[in-house]
Amino acid sequence: MYELLIENIRSKVAISEAEEEQLKKYFIPKKYRKRQYLLNGGDICKYFSFVVDGLIRSFTVDDKGHEHVVQFAAEGWWVSDMGSFLEETEAMYHIEAIEDVEVLNLTKPAMEEMLNELPVMERYFRILMQKNIVTLQQRVVADHSLTAEEKYLRLMEIYPKLIHRAPQQQVASYLGITPETLSRIRKQVAEKGD
């Protein structure tokens, strides 16, 4: 249950076994079924969730009713509406399980307690956030510089598994293109590819 989390933490900071043990008490393990919502847009986001198993997406719905996938979170990733979680404001995003998932939920009070009692976690989260920023900046640049096909190929390189786990239309949404365009691109790539 906690192995993946511990492994993830150890990949960024050094923690003792005592700390490992202590860590566990702040988290609430929880399961959600495919299609279940972890968060409804407009609610306050109560959890910062570490994905132990399964696949999750966060997305927003614009004025025209179109969905926009903000993030996919598979095993080893964190997901939340961070703005809502931190400021306790209304969530801009919905969070939904794409597959049956197992997560470790951190409430805001639990997180604060953890950060106070285990200062090393402050560092862990800082590093986590920094890497996230690097990734997000690269995504912005990709969105601005690549064609639809190039964006798709890039995604295939970076998260090859995702393409098969998430519905096409959600992948398209993540890339900022329509499902129709993605379908056509896939056809072309398949033909070229061999």
Added chain:
Amino acid sequence: MYELLIENIRSKVAISEAEEEQLKKYFIPKKYRKRQYLLNGGDICKYFSFVVDGLIRSFTVDDKGHEHVVQFAAEGWWVSDMGSFLEETEAMYHIEAIEDVEVLNLTKPAMEEMLNELPVMERYFRILMQKNIVTLQQRVVADHSLTAEEKYLRLMEIYPKLIHRAPQQQVASYLGITPETLSRIRKQVAEKGD
């Protein structure tokens, strides 16, 4: 010199006056003139820079020779090629002064020392990074859901001052549109506006 930095830190975490004093020793104040590069793409990014005065941009150049502005950093903002700074790898971005600027530079060793000696700064940076992520996610969603005109109007709302300080083509690049398109949009908005 340090007032803006201290103010910024105090807006996110509580620090004592002793800590304030101690803080200063980790930073190297430096000035750059308009058009001067703080970082050349391909080099290792040596600094995490807090902007005290002036305006800076970070950008990348794609295969076709087109520039893409990743970030503008005015007074009170941090700028760096974070990937390069943290991992000591070749920078993907260039960083250039748009106006004459005054910055407080943090080297990696200095930052590490500071984080060890002033653990509260670990929290400060975590919070800073988290807010940055919220902003970046919103930018991605905006890029995916808005028209060129809407993106421009949104920028006007969020950073109204920027439009007058940065050259149009750089603003266009930040928005992911061409300078020609931005010019036409501005004309339309001006006509509609009154």
Added chain:
DNA sequence: CGCGGGTTTGATGATGCTCAAGCCCGGTGG
């Protein structure tokens, strides 16, 4: 077996890009 959501395929169209020329203005040198 049949329904229904997701994907594919097709036809059409709009947004924004490209290429090109002209214009405006600020900086530089005579």
Added chain:
DNA sequence: CCACCGGGCTTGAGCATCATCAAACCCGCG
């Protein structure tokens, strides 16, 4: 101090990419 660059902004015409709208198809699930 004025004239002349030259870069950046503007304007125009044509075009490409991708979105939209619509229908057919496929397949998994009830």
